Amino acid sequence: MKNPKIYLDNNATTPLHPEVKKALVEAMEVFGNPSSMHEFGREAKTLLDSAREKVSSFIGANIDEVVFVGSGSEANNTVLSMLACPSKHCCSFQSASKKIITTKIEHPCVFETAKCLRDRGIEVDFLDVDEYGKINIEQYKEILLRGGVSLVSIMTANNEIGTIQDIKMLCHLAHKHGSLFHTDAVQAVGKIPIDVNDLNVDFLTLSGHKIYGPKGIGALYVKKGISFCPLIRGGHQEKGRRAGTENVLGIIGLGKAVEMRSKEMAEEEKRLLRLKNLLKHGIEKSIPDIHFNGHPDDCLAGTLNVSFSGAEGEAILLYLDMEGISVSTGSACSSGSLDPSHVLLATGVGAEQAHGSIRISLGRETTQKEIEYLLEVFPKIINKIREMSTAYVRKDK
Amino acid sequence: MESNWVYTDKVKEHFMHPKNVLKDDEGFKPDGEGMVGNIKCGDQMMMMIKVKDDMIIDCRWKTYGCASAIASTSVLSEMIKGMSLKKAFKLTPKEIMQQLGSLPEHKIHCSVLGDKALRAAINDYYQKNGMTDKVCKEEAKIICQCMNVTDHEIEDAVLEGARTYYELQERTKLGTVCGQCETEAKVILEKYIKEHFK
Numbered sequence: 304m305k306n307p308k309i310y311l312d313n314n315a316t317t318p319l320h321p322e323v324k325k326a327l328v329e330a331m332e333v334f335g336n337p338s339s340m341h342e343f344g345r346e347a348k349t350l351l352d353s354a355r356e357k358v359s360s361f362i363g364a365n366i367d368e369v370v371f372v373g374s375g376s377e378a379n380n381t382v383l384s385m386l387a388c389p390s391k392h393c394c395s396f397q398s399a400s401k402k403i404i405t406t407k408i409e410h411p412c413v414f415e416t417a418k419c420l421r422d423r424g425i426e427v428d429f430l431d432v433d434e435y436g437k438i439n440i441e442q443y444k445e446i447l448l449r450g451g452v453s454l455v456s457i458m459t460a461n462n463e464i465g466t467i468q469d470i471k472m473l474c475h476l477a478h479k480h481g482s483l484f485h486t487d488a489v490q491a492v493g494k495i496p497i498d499v500n501d502l503n504v505d506f507l508t509l510s511g512h513k514i515y516g517p518k519g520i521g522a523l524y525v526k527k528g529i530s531f532c533p534l535i536r537g538g539h540q541e542k543g544r545r546a547g548t549e550n551v552l553g554i555i556g557l558g559k560a561v562e563m564r565s566k567e568m569a570e571e572e573k574r575l576l577r578l579k580n581l582l583k584h585g586i587e588k589s590i591p592d593i594h595f596n597g598h599p600d601d602c603l604a605g606t607l608n609v610s611f612s613g614a615e616g617e618a619i620l621l622y623l624d625m626e627g628i629s630v631s632t633g634s635a636c637s638s639g640s641l642d643p644s645h646v647l648l649a650t651g652v653g654a655e656q657a658h659g660s661i662r663i664s665l666g667r668e669t670t671q672k673e674i675e676y677l678l679e680v681f682p683k684i685i686n687k688i689r690e691m692s693t694a695y696v697r698k699d700k
Numbered sequence: 701m702e703s704n705w706v707y708t709d710k711v712k713e714h715f716m717h718p719k720n721v722l723k724d725d726e727g728f729k730p731d732g733e734g735m736v737g738n739i740k741c742g743d744q745m746m747m748m749i750k751v752k753d754d755m756i757i758d759c760r761w762k763t764y765g766c767a768s769a770i771a772s773t774s775v776l777s778e779m780i781k782g783m784s785l786k787k788a789f790k791l792t793p794k795e796i797m798q799q800l801g802s803l804p805e806h807k808i809h810c811s812v813l814g815d816k817a818l819r820a821a822i823n824d825y826y827q828k829n830g831m832t833d834k835v836c837k838e839e840a841k842i843i844c845q846c847m848n849v850t851d852h853e854i855e856d857a858v859l860e861g862a863r864t865y866y867e868l869q870e871r872t873k874l875g876t877v878c879g880q881c882e883t884e885a886k887v888i889l890e891k892y893i894k895e896h897f898k
Contacts, residue, residue, distance in 0.1 A: 615742060615766050615769075618767055618770060625716065653740070658739070690721065690723070691721040692762060693739075693762045693764045694744060
């Protein structure tokens with residue numbers, strides 16, 4: 304393969320689907336403000352309505368249950384921040400005691416918001432997870448039993464290790480104890496079937512750029528009848544639930560992205576799983592002293608997280624980058640902080656294993672040839688790093 | 701490599717083609733050896749030196765760490781060949797960094813271990829050759845008696861990003877009980893900021 308440019312970081316973001324690109328180019332001419340009553344405004348409103356219809360039907364929601372927002376982070380912040388609204392006029396969570404349950408492996412936009420709420424006097428419980436990243440059900444039940452929990456927020460699938468939680472069961476338990484349930488499904492929507500009615504969640508977050516749509520667009524599902532408090536106040540857009548002129552192009556792109564997902568998702572899941580297994584077995588066969596992170600079965604088809612003992616993640620990432628292969632790492636060194644991935648640490652792996660981890664996330668453009676190329680260069684790279692490492696002693700010596 | 705690489709060309713060159721890495725089968729016999737850092741923190745370095753007439757004539761190293769840790773040990777290993785022990789002992793992270801062009805600020809802590817490993821190796825050489833009077837241990841001085849925080853910990857906090865007294869307190873809890881150490885801690889804080897970042 305000459306001058307490869309192999310993108311295996313699809314959990315970070317995805318390239319635009321060609322059909323999304325086409326839809327965006329066509330929609331580029333439309334500039335009207337959907338809130339305007341004249342023809343230009345109506346034209347934009349029609350496209351916006353059509354996208355809302357696509358997004359809502361994709362997750363089994365009603366049209367007016369979908370709120371378009373600027374990102375998955377905004378959607379998650381909106382839900383959690385409702386608990387801290389100081390206004391006496393706010394109808395959300397005012398009567399309930401303010402207590403949240405979330406997990407130790409949430410995306411920072413939930414994790415950090417929860418910590419912030421805790422600093423503001425709201426009681427927050429961060430659930431432990433097991434070695435595979437599955438939440439501790441006994442601990443969850445115990446906290447729910449104590450009562451007073453107003454909101455549970457648990458991600459559907461983890462961005463780093465791909466572990467999928469049983470959201471339907473977790474939500475059922477929360478409701479049994481009178482708590483509302485939110486799930487950050489940014490990594491799950493468009494990859495595994497998600498139906499809000501089946502899950503029975505009260506809030507669900509999704510994002511455009513993880514499923515071949517544009518960046519800067521997300522959606523929040525809010526179950527009908529659930530009280531709500533907007534994060535961004537101002538105009539009457541999104542039925543007063545998110546002020547600010549709608550990102551019409553982004554919304555059109557998101558609409559097209561979910562439309563394409565509904566056509567391609569099932570087949571792609573099978574294909575990605577086959578490719579991931581090829582990769583997994585290839586690594587196992589050619590590189591000693593490794594450890595796969597995440598759940599072996601309940602895991603996103605395209606996510607593989609692996610730790611290499613004695614080799615640091617950023618070094619692996621950069622050597623792979625030199626070979627034209629883009630992956631991600633849970634190593635602290637690439638993020639600018641000194642602590643490695645909080646997700647990996649929560650699964651109980653040691654700091655060294657967390658420092659030496661790589662996330663390979665496949666997508667709809669990933670080919671078998673690319674996986675084979677990665678498998679060709681991977682052992683050499685790991686070997687090179689291990690040869691200069693203080694932390695690796697070859698077992699065969 | 702594409703543009704916008706986070707590191708300078710020099711860092712990239714040393715990362716891609718590290719010099720003087722110890723090969724397990726080469727039978728390198730060091731006169732002094734030093735190991736510092738901790739894998740748990742993400743960085744560990746080992747430096748081995750060969751000495752003749754108080755000069756470092758050869759060296760080997762191993763590093764567990766990121767690209768800048770690897771590159772800074774590699775560049776250091778080139779710098780010290782032919783250098784007197786006395787001069788090598790005084791090498792600072794800043795000088796290593798200058799050789800590399802520069803490093804992103806949050807990577808500077810990676811270059812600090814190199815000079816520490818080198819000093820450990822030189823001390824080891826002195827120790828082994830009966831020159832114990834020359835051994836210069838970097839003993840930590842307790843600055844905050846209440847929370848048992850040393851000047852070394854203040855230096856680590858600076859390297860990890862603390863720039864103000866408040867940030868230093870957040871990381872070390874220094875001065876949070878009686879507060880008597882505030883003045884001295886501020887002086888040391890400024891000293892390390894100047895030493896590593898100015």
